[in-house]
């Protein structure tokens with residue numbers, strides 16, 4: 001059943017809440033603590049670079065890194081996948097590259113969602129050619145029903161059903177990224 005749209009919602013489309021802001025905050029704190037434990041031994045020798053995939057990962061990354069009690073480096077990479085449509089084209093392109101080389105560094109790629117897996121598969125292959133010391137993937141969401149490419153998610157927030165979701169970084173036509181919870185579009 002659809003919950004009422006938030007007061008600032010300019011669209012008539014109602015979003016039903018799938019994951020509350022409180023549940024997200026609790027899970028993100030757990031993931032940050034796990035990353036802290038896993039990378040504490042590694043950061044003494046090599047930089048740990050947290051790479052946010054623009055734009056959907058920005059809110060997740062901002063919350064996640066504040067639960068990582070290590071001096072990580074943050075960088076961003078821009079990837080185009082869907083354009084403004086809600087169906088995967090399978091066509092992936094780097095629209096904005098990293099600001100620095102990652103050779104010899106420990107990389108944590110932060111994604112909003114693994115859907116078909118095409119975007120992250122392409123991205124991980126591309127980053128691997130730059131000879132980092134290691135690469136792991138953190139994704140807030142995973143839609144296993146839609147997966148077409150095998151992708152290992154090392155740090156996963158939530159597994160979700162096959163619905164088009166919005167909020168906490170995820171958009172509909174570039175809007176609603178600032179919704180504090182994850183909702184789904186009931187008429188899509």
Ligand code: 5GP
Nearest residue numbers: 056088114115116117118119164165170171
């Ligand atoms: P994939 O290549 O795995 O199919 O798609 C990954 C990208 O598609 C995500 O980073 C995200 O930008 C977009 N995407 C996939 N599923 C959804 C969804 O349910 N909602 C929104 N807003 N974007 C999605």
